[in-house]
Amino acid sequence: MTDQLIARRDFAVAASVSWWRDAVIYQIYPRSFADANGDGIGDLPGIRSRLPYLRELGIDAVWLSPFYASPQADAGYDVADYRTVDPVFGTLADAEGLIGDAHDLGLRVIVDLVPNHSSDQHEWFRRAIAEGPGSPFRERYHFRPGRGADGELPPNDWPSIFGGPAWTRAANPDGSPGEWYLHLFAPEQPDFNWDHPAVADEFRTILRFWLDLGVDGFRIDVAHGLVKAQGLPDLGVETQWHLLDVGVSPCFDRDGVHDIYRSWRRILDEYPGERIAVAEAWAPTLERVAAYVRPDELHQAFNFSYLGTAWNAAEQRRMIDASLAAMRAVGAPATWTLSNHDVVRHTTRLLQAGEGEDGEVAGRRPTEVDPAAGLRRARAASLLLLALPGAAYLYQGEELGLPEVVDLPPEVRQDPAFHRATGQDGYRDGCRVPIPWHGDRAPYGFGPEGGPSWLPQPESWARLSVAAQQGEPGSTLSLYRAALAVRRSHPGLGAVDDLRWVEAGEGVLAFDRDGFRCTVNMSAEPVRIARPGDVLLASGPTEADPDTVVLPPDTTVWWNV
Structure with a gap:
């Protein structure tokens, strides 16, 4: 065992019991955080170089969005190899170094896990396609013959979250039209069949691989989607799901997911230092969400109900009470968040109210707002969030007061849903623009001066950079640092549920x-x-x-x- 691995084990053993119950966890979207090699895309060495900034900010842990080998059809949420770092982000050695450096600074590291679907370039799926109908690898996904006289219609009426049908017809090895495969997201993201034992076995080994490298936990992508209703029945009604409100359905929040997470919890509990798992679970009620964090399952579940609550005292109080009560019933901490990589930044979103002319719920399709008013409300909302009992999740750049970028030209957008007519709106690029570090022109220290950035940054961001706000008493960065210091030191903010x-x-x-x-x-x-x-x-x-x-x-x- 190397000295570095020994140090990681010592860090885990020394970790305080239940550190996660009131932790402040900072989400890093790797391609937009810091670019070390100047190619315009953030990477692991860039993150590693900025860890002291995060320690000074006052957080307890970082959560890294996917950095695994991937064709990047959905910004890394289409994984081709779960045990390899994509070259665009670095190497496995870079990941090990990042984990070690974070631990040296007293920061824990949570990594994304994507178990609902793989990339269509995953070895299993490539073999399933190449070998054709009857391949045992097709049983690890959801392949079905089509309906209609010649199988020309999808096997059922399920829509994709990203728009259009949730089925794509594969070609047979001879090029003729063949079976259909299920993808609740993009066609490049075929869904695993979790009824197949090989899928469960594979993910147990993936968990151990990263735990052995020293990670402190996992954020589970689409945690509510792994199990589908037997027979994949029709919905029977014309509908379109949205990531924020999929509701009751035959392919989300099925009771069978809980057996999977009980088996994962047993693995996590084998490791020292309170390794954790966090569910991205969209469910119809808070009580259904709480089922994911019962004592023998996962540790935390994101509180998306709170994220979507209007800026209204009565509604906020009702949701805070409901959240605490639902989590208290299963002995879990509440979690609180205002922004992430899938929603409009709250500096912009909280100033939008009601529905737009096309019936879209406010905040999904971002519109320009008064920057001063948006920032004022965002700062107030952030202090409220950080005062609540439980764990808090911050999204990179919110400590700078970054607004949503609402005017990205169509030709630079990379959200796979953007060019679809229905489904997830395709406006997620606006919250993913690389953050500014210093300087008066793009890329503002995100990468080398004068270098590219994978999404363009607004000219106004020069005054929002880390350097511009550093040491300024009234800046949003100073507010966050002060708030996190008070949260850490005030005895009244340590309890979970008071x-x-x-x-x-x-x-x-x-x-x-x-x-x-x-x-x-x-x-x-x-x-x-x-x-x-x-x-x-x-x-x-x-x-x-x-x-x-x-x-x-x-x-x-x-x-x-």
């Missing part, structure tokens, strides 16, 4: 947590409140006298009480 509501007037949300109070003005007007104690931190300027404080709209204050 929250007591305080009545503070219409449109105002307030709660106590053992010597700590959070007050948020979500109304459209300034409100005057009695001063409950000393101010720890505020998301924006306030007016105060010895006894009262005036909170402007979209302002959050933390108090020591």
Whole structure:
């Protein structure tokens, strides 16, 4: 065993028990974080070079979106080899070095796992196609004959999340039309058949491979999608799923997924240091989500219900209560997040309300908003989130107050759903634009000066870079650093599930947590409140006298009480 592996094992053994219950975890989208080799795409060496920045920010762990070998049909969520790093991101040695460096800095590393589907370039699928009908490798996916006189129609009426049917017809080895295969996402992402024992065996070995390299956990992509209803029955109605609200269906959130995660939990528990698994589970209710984090299953599940909650005091309070109650029932921590690589950045999204003219729910199709107003509301929302009991997930660049990029030209977009008429909207590129580090022109330190970036960065981002905000007392970066420092040091913010509501007037949300109070003005007007104690931190300027404080709209204050 190498010295590096010994150091990793020591780090895991020394890890505090249940560190994940109130951790702050920072999502890195590798291709957009830092580019070390100047090809315009972020990579593992680039991430490794920026780990001290993340340590200074005050987070506990990083979550890395996929960096495995992939044709990149869906930005790495189409995996061709789960045990190899794609050359665009570096090497396996780079991954080992990143994990080791993170551990040296006291940071844990969570990696993405994509078990619902593979790439169509995965060895299994390539053999399934090459060998034709009857190949044993076809049993590891969902191949079916088509309907109609000549098999020209898909086997059922399921739609793809990315638009169009969830089936593509394969060609036989002789070139003639053949069977159809299932893909709930892009055609380049065929779904695994989790009823086949080889699939379960393969992923157990993949888990061990990365655990042996020292990772501290996994974020499970499409955790709710692995098991499909027996017989793949028709929906029977014309529908179109969206990643944010797939609802009850024959291919999502089936009870059979829980046996898979119980087997994974047993593997995770074999390793020292509280290795964890986090479910990306979209389910119809919070109670269904909570089923993924029962004591013998996974550790956390993303709270997408909270992410989609309107900026309204009554709705926020209702969702916070419901989230805590659902997780408390199974002994799990709540999780809170406002942005990720699949949704409009909350600096833009939270200022949108209701539905657009085409019936689209606000925030899915981003529109330009007042930058100052959007940032003000985003800062207030971020302080609220970081005050809640449980674990918090941050998305790279939100600590800089980055807005959604809403004006990317069609020719640069790479979201596979963008050019489809229906389905997932195809607007995810706007939250994936590479983040700015320093300088007054693109790529703003993302890569070498004057070099490319895989998506263009706005000119306005020069003033939002890390260097531009470094040491500025009123900057969003300074706010996040201060908030994470208070969260780490204040005794009232350490418990998992203590929250007591305080009545503070219409449109105002307030709660106590053992010597700590959070007050948020979500109304459209300034409100005057009695001063409950000393101010720890505020998301924006306030007016105060010895006894009262005036909170402007979209302002959050933390108090020591």
